[in-house]
Amino acid sequence: MNRLRVLCPDAADGLADRVLAVLHAEPGAVHVVRLRGAAVDPPGDVVEADVAREAVDEVLETLRDLGCAERGGMVLETLDTVVSAAADKAEEATPGEGIDAVVWDELIARTGQQARLSVTFVVMLTIACLLGAIGIVTNSPVTVVGAMVLGPEFGPLAALAVAVVRRDGPLARTAALALAAGFAIALVVTALAAALGDAVGLIPDDTLTNLSGVEFVYQVGPFSLVIALLAGIAGMVALIAGEGSGVLVGVFISVTTVPAAGFAAVAAVLAEWPRAASSLVQLLVNVAGIVLAGVIVLLLVRTSRRRRGVPESLPGRGAGG
Template identity: 80%
Template sequence: MIRLRVLCPQGRSGAADDVLAVLDREPGVVHVVRLRGAAVSPPGDVVEADLARESVDGVLQQLRELGCAEHGGIVLETLDTVVSDAAERAEAAAPGEGVDAVVWDELVGRTGQGARLSLTFVIMLTIACLLGAIGVVTNSPVTVVGAMVLGPEFGPLAALALVVVRRDGPTARAAGLALGVGFGIAVLATAVAAAGAQALGAIPDNALTNLSGVEFVYQVGPFSLVVALLAGVAGMVALVAGEGSGVLVGVFISVTTVPAAGFAAVAAVLRDWPRAGGSLFQLVVNLVGIVVAGTVVLLLVRASYRRRGLPESLPGRRPDR
C-alpha cells in the first residue's frame, strides 16, 4: 500500500471535494481522511488515503488534471506494514498485481535523486575505482566485487534510460555530467595514486603479469554485452516494481564498470596500453548495455499501459531551463 496526501488550497481547482470524488471512484482506495483547515501554506484542507499500488498511477493522473500538483501538493509514501481487512479488500479490488504496477512519479523521483553530480557521488565512485584497481593489481576477485557493490553509477544510468521515455533534457544533462565528471575525477585520482604507489615501489613493473582471477575486467568477451543487458533489465525492473536494494546489489556485482575504470588508470600508468584500452572498452560496453536495456524495459512497460488503456501519471517533456 502507498499513503497519499493531497494539499487542497481553498477556492482553487483541485479542492478537497474534487479530490474526494476522485478517490471515491477508485476501488483500490481505503482509509480516506479529510483534515479541514489543516494546511497552513497555502491555507486549505488536507486529504489522506491509502492506495493499492496498482491504483496509484491512475489516481495521480486525475489529481494532476485537477491542478492539485500546480496549486497544492501531492505526497506519496510507501507503507511497509498495513494491518487492515479493508486494505486487503482494496488490493484485491484494484486491477492487476501490485508488484507489476508502475508508479511513474516514484520512479522519476528515485532516478532523479541518483542522477545528480554531488560530492558524495564523486567520493564513492573514486573509492570504488581505487578498490577496483587494488583488486585487479593484487589479483583479488573479492576486492573487485567489493568495488562493484560500492559503485554508485547505476543511478545516472537509470536516469538516462528514463530520459528516453520522458524526453527530459535537463535530467539527461545532469546524468551525463554526473557520469562524465564522476568517472573523470575517479580515474584521475586512481592514476595519481597508482603513480605514487609505483614511485614508492608498491607496484612492481610486472604487477600485471598474473591476472588470471580478474581477466574479466579488461577482456571484452562475447558475453560482456549480454551480461550488461541482463543486468540493466534486472535493475530497471527492480526500480519499476519498487523492490528493495537486494536486487540492485546483485546488478552491481554483475557488471564490470568501476573495476574497469580503475584498472584502466593503473594500466595506463604502467604503460600497458592494450589492457588499458580493453578496460575502457569493457567500461563503455557495460555502460551502454545498461542504458539500452533499461530504456527497452521502460518503453515496453509504457507500451503495455497504452495497449491496455491504463492511465499514466508520467508527465511529458519538461521545458529546458
Template identity: 85%
Template sequence: MLCPASAEGLTDRVLAVLDAEPGAVHVVRLRGAAVDPPGDVVEADVARESVDELLGSLRALGCADRGGMVLETLDTVVSAAADRAEAAAPGEGVDAVVWDELLGRTGAQARLSVTFVVMLTIACLLGAIGVVTNSPVTVVGAMVLGPEFGPLAALAVAVVRRDGPLARSAALALAAGFAIALVVTALAAAVADGSALIPDDALTNLTGVEFVYQVGPFSLVIALLAGVAGMVALVAGEGSGVLVGVFISVTTVPAAGFAAVAAVLADWPRAAGSLVQLLVNVVGIVLAGVIVLLIVQGSRRRRSHGGTPRARPDGRSVVPDAPPPEVPGG
C-alpha cells in the same frame, strides 16, 4: 498513502476522483487542516497499481500546482477493505510503476555531488588495487561500493520520459565522476609505481581478473541482464539486496580503475580493453533499463485503453477514465 493537500474548491473534486477509484480506501477529509496553502487535507490508502493513474487525475485537477501530493509507502495494512481494494485494482502491485516516485528516486541519484565522486573514486582505487594484486575479492568489493548504477538508471528513465534536464544531470554525473576518478587513480598509480609498490608481474599475473579488461561474447549479455534486474528492482520498489547483486554483475568501476593503471604503465592494449569494457557495460545497462521501462509503459497504456469496467470494492462498476497526462518532462 496519498495525501493531496488541496486548496479550497478542489476538495469535492478530489473526493470524487478517489470515490471513483476502486483501489482507493480509507478516505479521510480534514477540513481546514492545511495552513500554507490554506485548505483541506485529504488522505487515502491506495493500492500501488492504482497510484500512477490516480496521480495523473489529481494532477489534472491542479492539486500539484495549487496544493501538494505526498506519497508514503505503508509496509503493513490490516484491513478487509484494503484487501478488497487491492483485488479490485488492475494488475499486480509488485509490477506497477509509479513514475513520480521513480523520477524522484533516480533524480536524487543522478546529481553530481561530492559524495558520489568520493565513493566512485574510492571504488575505482579499490578496483585498480584488486586487479594489479590479482585479488578477485577486492574487485568484487569495488563493484559493490561503486555508486554508478543510480545515474545509469536515471539516464534510462530520462530517455523514456524525454526528460532533458534529468538526462543532462545523469550524463554530467557519469562523465565528470568517472573523469575525476580516473585522474585520481592514475595519479595514485603513478605514485605507487614510482615507489615500487606495484608488483613487477602486475600486468602479467591476471588469471583471476581478466574479465576486467577482456571484452568477451557475454560482456553485453551480462550488462543487459544486470540492467533488467536493476530497473525491475527500482520499478517494484525492492530493497537494496537486488541492486547489490546487480553491482557485482557489472564491470564498470574495476574496468575504469584498471584502465588508469594500465595507461600509467603504458600497457595501451589493456587500457583500451578496459575502457571498451566500461563502455559496453554502461551502454548495456542503459539500454536494458530503457527496454524495461518501455515495456512497463506499453503495458500501462494497454490497461488504460482496455475499456474493461472495473468494479469498486462496494460492487459499483467504474469505467476507466482517459489516460492521465504525462508527467512534465515526458
C-alpha cells in the same frame, strides 16, 4: 498500498471536493480522510487516502489534471503493512499486481535524486575505482568485487534510461554529467594514486602479467554485453517493484564498470595502452548495456499499460531533480 496526501489550498475553489470525488470513484482507494483547515502554508484542507499501488499512477494523473501539483502538493508514501479488509478488497478490485505497477512520479523522483553530481557520488565512485585498482595490482578478485558493490553508478544509468523513455532532457543532462564528470574525476585520482604507488615501488613491473583472477575486468566479449543487459533488466525491475538493496547489490556485482575504470587508470600509468583501451571499451559496453536494458524494460511496461487501457501519467520534467 501507498498513502497519498493531497494539500488543497482554500484559494483553489472546490479543489478538496473534487479530490474527494476522484478518490471515491476509484475502487483502489480506501481510508479516505479529509482534514479541514489542517494545512498551514498555504492554508487549506488536507485529503489523505490509502491507494492500491496498481491504481496510484492513474490517480496521480487525474489529480495532476485538477491542478493539485501546482496549487497545493501531493505526497506519496509506501506502506509496509496495512491490516484492513477494505484495503484487501481495494487491491482485489484493481487490475494487475502491485509489484508490477510503475508509479512514474516515484520512479523519476528516485532516479532523479540518484543522478545528481554530488560530493557523495564522486567520493564513493572514486573510492570504488581505487579499490578496483588495488584489486588489479594485488590480483584479488575479492577486492574487485568489493569495488563493484561500492560503485554508485547504477543510479545515473537508471536515470538515463528513464530520461530516454520519458524524453526528459534535463534529467538526461543531469545523469550524463554525473557519469562523465564522476568517472573523469575518479580516473584522474586513481591514475595519480597509481603513479605514486609506482614511484615508491608498490606496483611491481610485472603487475599486469599475472591477472588470472581478474582478467574478466578488461577482456571484452559477447558475454560482456549479455551480462550488462541482464544486470540492467534486473536493476530496472527492482527499481520498478520498489525492491530493497539486496537485488541491486547483485546487479552491481554482475557488471564491471568501476573495476574497468580502475584497471584503465593503472594500465595507462604502466603504459599498457592496449589493455587500457580494452578496459575503457569494457566500461562503455557495460554502460551502454545497462542503459539499453533499462530502456527496453520501461518501454515494455509502458506498452503493456497501453494495451490494458491504463492512461500513462506525464509528470513534470525534471521531477525529483
